[in-house]
Amino acid sequence: MRVRSLTLAAVGAALLAHPEQPLQRERAATATELLAKVRGCARVSKGLYRSDAGAPAVIPVCGSDGAVFWKADMDIDCDGRPGAHCNRDTDPWFQPTTSYRQSDGRHLSAERLPFIVVPVPSRIWDHRDHGIRGGSIAAVIHKGRVQYAVVGDNGPRNIIGEASYATAEALGINPHPRRGGTRSGVTYLVFEDSRVSRIEDKEATVRQGEKLARKFVRGE
Numbered sequence: 001m002r003v004r005s006l007t008l009a010a011v012g013a014a015l016l017a018h019p020e021q022p023l024q025r026e027r028a029a030t031a032t033e034l035l036a037k038v039r040g041c042a043r044v045s046k047g048l049y050r051s052d053a054g055a056p057a058v059i060p061v062c063g064s065d066g067a068v069f070w071k072a073d074m075d076i077d078c079d080g081r082p083g084a085h086c087n088r089d090t091d092p093w094f095q096p097t098t099s100y101r102q103s104d105g106r107h108l109s110a111e112r113l114p115f116i117v118v119p120v121p122s123r124i125w126d127h128r129d130h131g132i133r134g135g136s137i138a139a140v141i142h143k144g145r146v147q148y149a150v151v152g153d154n155g156p157r158n159i160i161g162e163a164s165y166a167t168a169e170a171l172g173i174n175p176h177p178r179r180g181g182t183r184s185g186v187t188y189l190v191f192e193d194s195r196v197s198r199i200e201d202k203e204a205t206v207r208q209g210e211k212l213a214r215k216f217v218r219g220e
Contacts, residue, residue, distance in 0.1 A: 001045050005184050007018065009051065020030065021175070022210045026210075026214060027137075027144075028210045028213070028214070029146070029210070029213035029214050029216070029217045030061060030146070031141045031144045031145060031146050032144070033217045034139060034141055034146065034187075034189060034213060034216070034217060035141060035187060037064060037065070037216060037217060037219075038062070038064060038069045038071075038145035038187060038189065040062075040064075041060055041061045042062055042063050042064060043061070043062055044061055044062060044063040044068055044125070044130070045061035045124055045125035046123060046124060046125060047123065047124035047125070048060055048124070049061070049070070049072075049124065049125075049159060049160035049161075050120065050158055050159050050160075051072050051073045051159070051160070051161050051183075052070065052073070052075070052159065053156075053159065054170065057158065058163070059071070059072050059160055060126050061160070063130070065216055066191065066192050066193075066215075066216065067188040067190060067191050067192060067216055068127075068130050068132070068188055068189075068190050068192065069187060069188060069190070070160055070161070070187075070188050071186070071187050071188075072140070072160055072161030072184075072186055072188065073161045073181065073182060073183050073184055073186060074161055074162065074163055074167075074168060074173055074182050074186045075161060075162040075163075075181050075214045076162070076163070076164075076165055076168055076175055076176065076177045076180045076181050077110050077115075077117050077153055077155075077162050077163060077164050077165070077177075077193055078090065078091040078094055078110045078111070078164075078165050078177040079094060079095040079098055079107075079110055079153060080091075080095075080096070080097065080098040080107045080108040080109050080127065080152075080153075080164075081096070081097070081106060081107050081108065081109045082094070082096060083109060083111045083112070084111070085111045085175070085176075085177075086165055086167055086177065088109050089149050090176070090177055090178070091177035091178065092178070094177070098110075098115075098152055098153045099134065099152070099153045099154040100133075100134030100135065100151070100152055100153065100199060101199075102199055102200045103133075103196070103197075103198045103199065103200065108152050108153070108164075108199070108200070109166075110152075110164040110165045110166065111164070111165040111166055111175075112166055113150070113152065113164060113166055113199075113200055114140075114147055114148070114149035114150070114163075114164060114166045114167040114202065114205070115150045115151065115152025115153060115154045115163065115164045115166075115167065115171055115199075116133065116138050116140060116149050116150075116151055116153075116162070116163045116164070116167065116190075117152070117154065117155040117162035117163065117164075118151055118152075118153075118154060118155065118160075118186055118190075119154065119155050119156060119157055119158070119159065119160055120155070120156070120157050121157075122157040122158070124129075124157065124158060127151075127190075130139075130190075130192045130193075131192045131193035131194075132186045132190055132192065133151065133195065134150075134151055134152065134199060135150050135195045135196050135197075135199040136150065136151040136190055136191065136194050136195055137149075137150060137151075137190070137191050137194040137195070137196060137205055137208055137209050137212060138150065138151060138188060138189060138190040138191070138209075139189045139191075139209055139212075139213055140163060140167055140171065140186065140187070140188055140189075141186070141187040141189065142171045142172070142173060142185055142186045142187070143171075143184070143185065145170075145172060146172040146213070147167055147169050147171050148161065148205050148206045148208075148209030148210070148213075149164070149167050149205065149209075150196055150205055151190065152199065160188075161186065161188070163186075163188075165177065168180060168181065171186075173186075189207060189216075191209075191212045191216070194208065194212055196208055199220045
């Protein structure tokens with residue numbers, strides 16, 4: 001019994017001397033690293049998009065390492081479930097619906113959920129050809145910040161560069177549906193064949209987005 005007691009004491013001392021180290025969370029990809037991967041453009045769209053109605057069509061959709069991306073402005077999408085910031089009084093173009101819905105069947109909340117808008121499929125480009133649909137995961141980059149979001153709505157067939165109130169707010173862009181947005185400097189990077197199981201699950205979107213972004217930066 002004395003030998004067993006000494007053995008257990010030795011094991012206990014060893015555990016105290018070398019406690020189990022917590023798992024380190026992998027570092028998230030930075031805006032600089034992501035932008036370095038999208039410097040050029042291997043065009044995947046057949047045509048070019050406008051940033052706004054009446055603007056010249058100069059924006060291509062490009063592809064790289066399992067993702068597509070475009071560089072554009074940001075218009076504010078306030079559509080979906082009305083709230084204090086997104087409603088018929090604040091937004092003259094307000095629509096109470098979004099192209100995709102939550103797991104409970106309700107339309108998305110633009111002021112709560114970070115999401116981006118992709119153009120409806122057309123001869124210019126069809127996002128479905130790249131495995132992109134409602135709930136696909138995107139990294140939106142602006143002035144050194146990265147915000148992970150989902151594809152949550154469809155927009156006009158010939159215009160690109162739009163994201164929800166919540167996306168703009170997270171990136172430090174004025175989110176007001178009439179006076180907000182920014183004219184340039186936004187990169188939208190969407191990961192092909194990606195999807196969060198519950199489109200409204202912001203935490204899951206960030207977890208998967210960070211993982212996909214690390215793989216994208218490494219070229220995996």
